[in-house]
Amino acid sequence: MDNHFENNKELMNKLDESFREIRSIINTYWGKYSISGLGITHARMMTQLSENGPTKASHIADKLYITCGAVTGLSDRLIELGFVTREKDANDRRVVLLKISELGEKHVEEIKAVRKNLMIHLFEGLTSDEMEKGMYLFNKMKQNMVTFNATEKE
Template sequence: MSKNAEAVSEVIDNLRRIFQAINEYSKNAERITGLTGPQLWALKILAIAAPLRLSDLARQMYLRPATVVGIIDRLEGKGLVTRTRSIQDRRAVDIDLSEMGRKVASKAPEVAQAMLLNGLEELTDDQFSRVADGMQLMVCVLGAEQITPQPLHG
């Protein structure tokens, strides 16, 4: 195997490791809580910062508000979150954890998304730039520039 072939193999293996790690975190979280990674991530954020407006939660999750509405709908259906009209602005709705949601969040494992965000925050500016540039190149290599990103299910 040439040096180039070894380097290509390492890149592909590292991508596999990333996908496998996200999948394992997702399976573990779902086994323990019955929730998907994005649902659990929303609970974890709310456990720290609730009550939050949907737009604020979406911003913290790096997702579009429309995507987060679906996540919150499912959590509300399971009795884990509540929605109430804001006292300050009657047009706005605050999202909070129910008592059951607090229990689930406190016992739940860490989610891949939070680990990823924490790890990215710990990088130096140079390291972060290299990761961002490399990820953008991978998107281009796969011709995936036009794909709308969906939540990680890990």
Template sequence: MSKENIQSIVDRYIDVSFSVTKKEEALMTKELGSEITQDQHYILRYIYRVGSCTSTELAEAFEVKKSAITAIINRLWEKGFIKRTRDEKDRRVVYLTLTEQGEEFFQRIEEKINCLIEKLISKFEPSEMEQFIKTYEKLNQMLIEIKDNQIDHL
């Protein structure tokens, strides 16, 4: 492939990636409303799926500093969505779980987001959607490998 063709693909990728990300964020923000941010939603989603975790685990999963996670956790705790429970054997360890209110809230907003995503994916043929997801998963795996290789070279 020529340098011009590669540059054209790079430009298209960057342009569409930026456009899709911004539009997706705007639609998600509209669905979430003013009660919760996207970052808070992703944290609630993670805790909902795993059941219980620590802030260190969250920081690692979201690839951010623990202080950033702590700020989000504090806001979710203030809203009554998260419960903190100290480990009985090691009081330094704090487990995070959703409260009943947090679980109900998460399920309510998740339903809104699922409806939004369903509207989008219904515009595609099933085979197109399957290929898109496979390609997106492949891109994610490649990015993980690149990140891991960069860490190995430090």
């Protein structure tokens, strides 16, 4: 493994830097066109709630690959803006669900439009084959990390 790193260190560093640059450019685009100054994760949370209905914070955390604490911070901001509400589960009063509000639902369509335009710009000029290759590479890297994380727990 160390030999693989040493032989490919420069290329790995370039890939890492490119990934960070792309994320930064995406975040800048999102900041320029987003509603109410909401970040991408706020928008993803609102979209999840719109598509799936009232949801427990832990489920949202799993879907967005963030912590429950992060969901609390994000939801506090969305509640403050009137985009999301907290409500008790009718079947179990101990369970608190997050729910998209009517106002939030209206903004979800704007979020989807911004995301669509972002995707159009991001993938412009790429063929379906190139995008499939990208998916293959991302899935392979994700699996590498899933495998590593599983062995770390042992």
